Amino acid sequence: MAVAAVTTKRKRTTARPTKTQPTTNAKLIKQPLPAGLPREWYETHNRRLKAMRLAIALLDTGIYHPANASNRRIRTAAERIGIHPPSETTCRMVRSLIHYAD
Incomplete structure (x- = not known):
């Protein structure tokens, strides 16, 4: 019975940051896009x-x-945040993303 008490370990309550989970004050590291894919x-x-x-x-x-x-x-929001005006297709994507946020 004493063996069970010795082999149990205490669980960590906080997770350590990993490469995919940056800390709050760390900058995100930009990685290049994969090469060789179609332009689309x-x-x-x-x-x-x-x-x-x-x-x-x-x-x-x-x-x-x-x-x-x-x-x-x-398009007004795009101008406000400093990016080029979106196309009709991008505007549809924005609306679908807002729909899923609902």
């Missing part, structure tokens, strides 16, 4: 990043429903 993959990837930035900006301003996110409002 890179365009879609960058479009998704842009849509995510715009959706976050709109949610921060209080727009929580896709019906309130018109193309004009999305």
Whole structure:
């Protein structure tokens, strides 16, 4: 019976930061995109990043429903945060991201 008491270990209550889990004051390390993929993959990837930035900006301003996110409002948010005006496709992506945040 004494063996069980010796072999039990105490669990950690806080997780140590790993490469995928940075600390709050650490900078994120940018890694290059994988090479050799079709051009459409890179365009879609960058479009998704842009849509995510715009959706976050709109949610921060209080727009929580896709019906309130018109193309004009999305393009105004893009101008405010300093990125190029999004295309029609990117605006649709932004609305779908806001829909999932609902």
